Amino acid sequence: MSTFIGKYEAKADVKGRIFIPSTYRKLLPDGERERVVMQKDAENDCLVIYPESVWNIKLNDFKSKLDEWNSTDQLLLMQFVSEAEWLDIDSQGRVLITKKNLQQIGIENSEVLFVGMIDRFAIWSKARYEQVKMSSTDFAALLRERMMKPQTH
Secondary structure: OOOEOOEEEEEEOOOOEEEOOHHHHHHOOOOOOOEEEEEEOOOOOEEEEEOHHHHHHHHHHHHHOOOOOOHHHHHHHHHHHHOEEEEEOOOOOEEEOOHHHHHHOOOOOOEEEEEEOEOOEEEEEHHHHHHHOOOHHHHHHHHHHHHOOOOOO
């Protein structure tokens, strides 16, 4: 499995084309370097980019938690899938993101930040990411809380 880590700055051109960092492109599995799946994050102002194989695993896992005869579950599935889209990666390593998608995540000037998420990566407005990321103190406290093993008596 690929491990997307780190942060990389990039710029969107006037047409909305953005170079995927070469570090991330090299981590895309063989046979999956020509297109990826993009989805607007449900809670954060960012776009999440999945290699196709990771997207398929996520989608199958999500679908397995739903009841195909439940109308609410069906609407949830439809909205989840309909808000995803294929992005082709051109020969120069760029993806084209619509102005609508860029505006949804607050990219107004062209400053983009790629943020690794282990099996996928996110595209943020650099300014928006800086606004929402945790302070060092909060990050350390939450990390300590999540990583502590429950005490057994």
